[in-house]
Amino acid sequence: MxxxxxxxxxxxxxxxxxxxxxxxxxxxxLIQLTAFTVVLGGTLGAVLLQSPVRQFLLGMKMSRWVFVPPLLDAAALVEHIAAWSTTARKEGLLALDPHIAGIDDPFVKKGLQLVVDGTEPRELKRVLEVEIETFDDLHRQGARVWEAAGGYAPTIGILGAVMGLIQVMENLADPAHLGAGIAVAFVATIYGVGLANLAFLPIANKLKSLIARQVLMREMLVDGLVGIANGENPRLISGRLKGYVV
CATH class of the missing domain: 4.10.910 (30s ribosomal protein s13; domain 2)
Structure with a gap:
């Protein structure tokens, strides 16, 4: 949490x-259902119009990361890689095969499997870097859903304000109905600007930060696995990977 x-x-x-x-x-x-419906509904419609279904659903799914982020333990990963490199150095790459079954992360499992299979280090790095680029691009598209919402919400809020003012102008002769229109006008603007700057844009930026950390972890893993495939000294690999830990 x-x-x-x-x-x-x-x-x-x-x-x-x-x-x-x-x-x-x-x-x-500050609680005005009409203004909330106009701003949230209009923003949702604009985002849906802009985003493919897969991208939109991914963005919604990723929103849970704001409160329950992915577990990223760089120090523990360095220890695992150091242990794998020591095993490979002493017993050979095939000795790493039993370790694969206990790995849950598909990316880590695939990388270690490639090492066990004797994949040439340059090819190993190329294959895993393609997956990293795909992961980064796909998840940034999800984050852009929230970024887009942050861009549309203030404008939709202004639209709601204009709608409220139209209602005011239509009821100038009936003061009893002026209050509702004025409320919609001002509160819609608050909702648009508030949701954009207190929710949508912060969510987008937090997701981007979490994606960047996951990409860094994967790059660290690739560095370590390539070192193992090259037969480097375990202490050298461990020392180099500790530079990724912040």
Whole structure:
């Protein structure tokens, strides 16, 4: 669980609703169903129009990473690679075969299998780097779903504000109906700007950061496996890989 994200959400909500209360306003006045429907629905429609179904679904699936990020233990991976290199140095590459069954990560399993199969180091690196590039591109497309939402939401908020003002103009002769239109106008703008800058864009940037860390971990793994395939000294491999750990 990423408590940093939870704390960030709580602080943002306290800042918005607390600021409203400090100014003497009622926090409940920021809750306006019509404005919320216009902004969220319009943003969702725009994102769906822009994104292929696979990309959109991936972006939604990745959103859980904001609060439950992938487990990335670089130090533990360095230890595993060091142990594999020691085994390969002493007993040969085939001695690594029993280790494959206990690996859950498909990328790690494939890489170690290629080493056991005696794949030439240059070819090993090329194959795994293609997978890294594909992983990076695919998941960044998912993150761009949230980035797109952050771009559309403020504009949709302005659209909701204009709709509210139209309602105001249509009811100038009936003061009883002016309040609803004005509420939609101002609250829609708040929703558009607030959702973009307090939710959609931060989510997109956090996902990009997590993707970059996963890519770095995979690059470290490739470096270590190529070293094992080349028969390098385990201490040399371990020392080089520790440079990836931050």
């Amino acid at each position: 990423d408590f940093n994200s939870i704390i960030g959400v709580v602080i943002a909500l306290i800042a918005v609703f607390g600021g409203q209360a400090l100014e003497g306003g009622h926090p409940g006045s």
